[in-house]
Amino acid sequence: MRQGSRAEKTAWLMAAPGLTGLLLFIALPAALALILSFTSFRLGSPLAPHFVGLSQFQRIFSDGTFSRALANNGLFALLVVPLQTGLALALALLVNRRLPGITFFRACFFLPVIFPMALVAVVWKLILAPGEAGLLNTLLHTMSLGAWQPVDFLHHPRYAMGSIMLLSIWQGAGFQMIILLAGLQAIPQSLYEAAALDGAGPWQRFWYITLPQLKNALIFVALITTILAFRLFDQVWILTQGGPHQATSTVIFETVRAVFRRQDVAKGAAMSVIFFAIVLLITMLQQRLSRQGREEQ
Amino acid sequence: MKRLATPFTYLLLTLLALIFVAPILFMVVSSLKPDEMVLSSGLGRAFTVAHPSLANYADVMERLNFPRVMGNSLLITSAIVASGLLVNSLAGYSLARLRWRGRRPCLILILALLIIPFEAIAVPLFFQVTLLGWRDSYQVQIIPFIADAFSIFLFYSFFLDIPAELEEAAAMDGAGPWRTFFLIVLPTAKPVFATVAVLTFLMRWGSYLWPLLVTVGETYRPLPVAMAAFENQVKLWGDIMAFGVMMVLPVLILFLLCQRWLISGIAATSTGHKG
Numbered sequence: 001m002r003q004g005s006r007a008e009k010t011a012w013l014m015a016a017p018g019l020t021g022l023l024l025f026i027a028l029p030a031a032l033a034l035i036l037s038f039t040s041f042r043l044g045s046p047l048a049p050h051f052v053g054l055s056q057f058q059r060i061f062s063d064g065t066f067s068r069a070l071a072n073n074g075l076f077a078l079l080v081v082p083l084q085t086g087l088a089l090a091l092a093l094l095v096n097r098r099l100p101g102i103t104f105f106r107a108c109f110f111l112p113v114i115f116p117m118a119l120v121a122v123v124w125k126l127i128l129a130p131g132e133a134g135l136l137n138t139l140l141h142t143m144s145l146g147a148w149q150p151v152d153f154l155h156h157p158r159y160a161m162g163s164i165m166l167l168s169i170w171q172g173a174g175f176q177m178i179i180l181l182a183g184l185q186a187i188p189q190s191l192y193e194a195a196a197l198d199g200a201g202p203w204q205r206f207w208y209i210t211l212p213q214l215k216n217a218l219i220f221v222a223l224i225t226t227i228l229a230f231r232l233f234d235q236v237w238i239l240t241q242g243g244p245h246q247a248t249s250t251v252i253f254e255t256v257r258a259v260f261r262r263q264d265v266a267k268g269a270a271m272s273v274i275f276f277a278i279v280l281l282i283t284m285l286q287q288r289l290s291r292q293g294r295e296e297q
Numbered sequence: 298m299k300r301l302a303t304p305f306t307y308l309l310l311t312l313l314a315l316i317f318v319a320p321i322l323f324m325v326v327s328s329l330k331p332d333e334m335v336l337s338s339g340l341g342r343a344f345t346v347a348h349p350s351l352a353n354y355a356d357v358m359e360r361l362n363f364p365r366v367m368g369n370s371l372l373i374t375s376a377i378v379a380s381g382l383l384v385n386s387l388a389g390y391s392l393a394r395l396r397w398r399g400r401r402p403c404l405i406l407i408l409a410l411l412i413i414p415f416e417a418i419a420v421p422l423f424f425q426v427t428l429l430g431w432r433d434s435y436q437v438q439i440i441p442f443i444a445d446a447f448s449i450f451l452f453y454s455f456f457l458d459i460p461a462e463l464e465e466a467a468a469m470d471g472a473g474p475w476r477t478f479f480l481i482v483l484p485t486a487k488p489v490f491a492t493v494a495v496l497t498f499l500m501r502w503g504s505y506l507w508p509l510l511v512t513v514g515e516t517y518r519p520l521p522v523a524m525a526a527f528e529n530q531v532k533l534w535g536d537i538m539a540f541g542v543m544m545v546l547p548v549l550i551l552f553l554l555c556q557r558w559l560i561s562g563i564a565a566t567s568t569g570h571k572g
Contacts (some may be wrong), residue, residue, distance in 0.1 A: 010474045011395035018388030019403060021444020025422065026410050032421035040419050094310055099303070106490060107556070108314035114548045116503030118521035119541050120527045123324045126335070126538070133336040135323060135343050142340055146491060153374050170320065175563060182564035220567045234505045252416045252506075259420050260510065268420040276417040283412050 027060065033276070036269035043263040056270035063092040069249040074164060076250075077229035083167045085221050088176035093210075095177070096184045106181075110174035117171065124167040125239055128153040154239055157247045164235050164248055171181030172228065176221045181287045186209070203213075223286035227279055251275050298493040319344070328353055328538035335534040353539035359373070360531060361523070362515060363543070370519040370545070373438045374501045377496050380443045385493065386486070387446075389452025390478055404453075408560045416506065423510050442501065448493045452566060455489040457516045492562040502548050506571065518545045 032085040037056055041049040060066045093104045112120070127135045130152035148177065153163040191209050200208065211218075233252040236242060241255075242249030259268035324343055327335045329349040334342075357363055391397070392404055422441060431437040459482065467477040507520040512518045518526075524544055528537050552559065 007395070007474070008397045011391045011397040011400075014387040014395070014478070015391035015397075015403065017384045018444045018449055021384065021441075022407065022410055022446060022449075025441035025444065026446065028408070028419060029421035030413055030420035032424065034416060036421060037423065041424075043424070091313065094306065094313070097306070099306065104311045105314050108317050110560075111552075112317060113547055114499060114552050115321075115547075116505070116521050116524075118503070118505045118525050119544055122524060122537060123320055123541060124526070125532055126327065127320060127323065129336060135340075138340050143508060151415070172315075178560055178563045179567050182567070196332050217567060220528050226565075227414065233416065234521075235511070236369055237505075238528075248516070255416070255420060255504070259423060265311065265420060269424075269470060272417050278415065278446075279412065279414055279417065293516070 002170065007261055011031050030276075035271045036266050037273045041266040041268050041269075043259075043265055045263070049266070052266075056266050060270055065246065065249070066254055067245050067250070069251050069254045072161065072248065073247075073250050075161065076168075076232060077131055077226050080229055083165075084225055085176060085218065087169065087228075088173045088180055089214075089218070091173060091210070092178040092180035092184055096181055106174045106177075109177055110169045112240060113174040115171060118238060119170045120167055121235045121238040124163070124170075125154070128163050130155070142233065147265045152160050155244050157244050160244060160247045164232075164239065167233070168228075168235060172225070176225065179221055180214065180217055183214050188236060193224055219286055224280060226282050230275065230278055230282075240280045251278075270290045308557055318525075323564035324538045324541050327534060328542045329533060330390050332533045332535040335538070337380060352545070353533075353535040356533070357527075357540050357543070360536065361470075361527060363540075364514065366518055366520055366523040367543070369435075371519060373435060374498055375517055376439045377442050377509075378436075378497050381448060381497055382447055382490055383534065385445055386452045386483075386490065387478070390450045390456050390482065391474075392449070393453045393456035395458075395474060399551065407446050407449055407453075411450060419510065420508060426511060432511050433517055435517055437511045438517070438519065439510055444499070447566075451493055451562075452486075452489060455486060459485060460517050488558070488561070490560040490563065491555060495551065495559045496562040498551060499548060499559065 008074065038050045038053060039049045040047070041058075091109050094111070095102055104286075111231065115123075129135070129137070130150065131137065132141070132150050134150065134153075136153065137148070137150040141150070151159055155158045187210065191213070192205060195205050195209055231252060232250045233256065234239055236248050236250055237254045237256070240248040244252050255268050255271040255275065256266045325344050326344055329351070330346045331350070331352070334346075376423070392400060392407075426437050427443070459477055463481055464477055464498045472480070503521060504519075505525070508519050508522045509525075512522060514522065521544075524537075524540055527540055531537060
C-alpha cells in the first residue's frame with residue numbers, strides 16, 4: 001500500500017510541471033476570456049470594472065467593423081482553402097514518385113514553410129511594390145505583352161486581399177504537401193496493383209483509389225487551413241493594417257487593435273470568445289466528416 | 298507514354314520549384330546590391346547582381362543592435378525548447394506508462410486544450426502577465442510556452458508504444474521511475490525528442506503576435522518584431538533584405554540538419570487531431 005502511494009506520488013510529480021503550465025497558461029486564460037467578456041474591464045481605466053452581461057457582444061456587432069472582418073476571414077477561407085489544398089495535393093502527387101532528384105524538389109516546395117510570416121510579409125511587400133519597378137508588376141507586364149498596367153497591390157481595394165492570399169498560399173502549401181504526401185504513402189500498394197489488373201487507367205485509379213483513401217487527410221488539411229484563415233493576423237498587421245477601407249481587416253486584427261490601441265481588454269476578450277466558438281465549430285464539423293469517412297470504408 | 302511522362306514531370310517540377318524559390322532568391326540577390334538597384338531593374342536583373350557586396354549587412358549592424366535582437370531570439374527559443382523537452386517528455390511519460398488517479402481526466406484535458414489556438418487566449422494572457430508585471434521581459438516570452446499540449450501528446454503517443462520489457466528489466470534492477478526514465482527510456486526516444494525540438498524551434502522562431510503585444514523597445518524584442526519595426530523605420534530595401542537573410546539563416550541551418558525530423562513532425566500533426 002505504502003509502496004503504491006509512493007509510486008503514485010512520483011508519477012504525479014513527473015506530470016505536474018507540464019500540467020501546471022497548461023492550466024496556468026492555457027486553461028486559465030481560456031476561462032478568463034469568457035469571464036472578461038462579460039465585464040467592462042479596460043487596462044489603466046480609473047473606473048472599477050463591473051458585470052455588463054452580453055453588452056460587449058452587442059457593442060462588437062453594433063457597427064459593421066467586426067462583421068466586415070468576419071466576412072473577410074470567411075472570404076479568405078472560401079478561396080484559400082480549395083486553392084491551397086488543390087495546389088498541395090498536386091505537389092504531393094508530383095513528388096510522390098521515385099525519381100532521381102525528387103528530394104530536391106520536395107525541399108524547394110517546403111522551403112517557404114520555415115520562413116517566419118513576418119519575413120514573408122516584408123519580402124512580399126517588395127515583390128508587390130507599386131509602379132513599373134515592382135517585381136510582380138514587371139512580371140505581369142511581360143507576360144501580358146505590355147497589356148498590364150502597374151497596380152499598387154496592397155493599397156488597392158480589389159487587389160489587397162488577393163495579395164495577402166497569394167503570399168499565404170506560397171508560405172503554407174509546402175506544409176500541407178507534407179501531410180498529404182504522408183497520406184499518399186500510407187495507401188496500400190496492393191490496391192493499385194489490383195486496379196491495374198482490372199485495367200483501370202491513371203484517372204480511374206486517382207478517382208476510385210487515391211481520392212477516397214486520402215479523404216481523411218484532405219479533410220484534416222482543409223480543417224487546419226480553415227482555422228488558419230480565421231487566425232490570419234501577422235501579414236495583415238505588417239502589410240495593410242486592415243486597409244484599404246477595411247478590405248483586409250480580420251477577426252484577430254480587430255481583437256489586437258481593441259487591446260493594443262484602446263486597452264479595451266473586455267472587448268478583445270469577447271472577440272476572442274467569438275473566434276474560439278468559430279474554431280470549435282469548424283473542428284466539430286471536421287470530426288463529423290472524418291467519422292463519416294471512416295464508417296463508409 | 299511512360300517515356301514522355303518523365304520529362305514532362307521534370308518540366309513541371311522545375312517550373313513549380315522556380316515559382317516557389319523565386320521570392321527567396323529575390324531576397325538574397327536584393328540583399329547583395331545597393332539599395333537604388335533593388336527596385337529599378339527589369340525582370341532579368343531582379344535576380345542577378347553585377348557587383349555583389351555585403352555593404353547592406355554592415356549597414357544593418359550600424360542601424361540597430363542586431364546581435365542583441367538575434368541573441369534575444371536565440372535565448373528565448375532555446376530556453377523554450379530545452380525546458381519544454383524536459384517538462385513535456387516527463388508529463389508524456391507519466392501519462393503513458395505510470396498508473397495514478399486522475400490520469401484519465403488529465404489526458405482528456407490535454408486533448409481538449411489541443412484545439413485552443415493561441416490567438417484565442419492571447420488577450421486574457423496579456424491581461425494575466427500585465428497583472429504579474431511581466432511585460433517587456435524574457436520570462437513573459439518563455440514561461441507561458443514551455444508546457445505544450447501538442448508536445449505532450451507527441452511524447453505520450455511515442456511512450457505508449459515502447460516495450461514493457463525495458464521497464465520491467467529496470468524495475469528488477471531496483472530502479473525507480475526517475476532512473477528508469479532518464480537512463481533506460483530516454484536513450485530510446487531520440488526520434489521523438491528531435492521531432493518536438495525542431496517543431497518547437499520553428500514555431501517559436503517565427504512567433505510575432507505575442508512579442509508584438511508584450512515587448513516595448515529593442516531590449517527584449519525578438520527578430521520578427523524587430524524586422525517589422527526595421528522595415529517601418531528604415532525603408533531601405535537592400536538593408537531590409539539583408540536583415541531577412543540573417544534572420545532566416547539559423548532556421549535554414551536547422552532545416553538542412555534536421556529535415557527528416559521536421560517532416561515526420563509535420564506528418565504527425567494530422568494524427569494529433571484524429572481524436
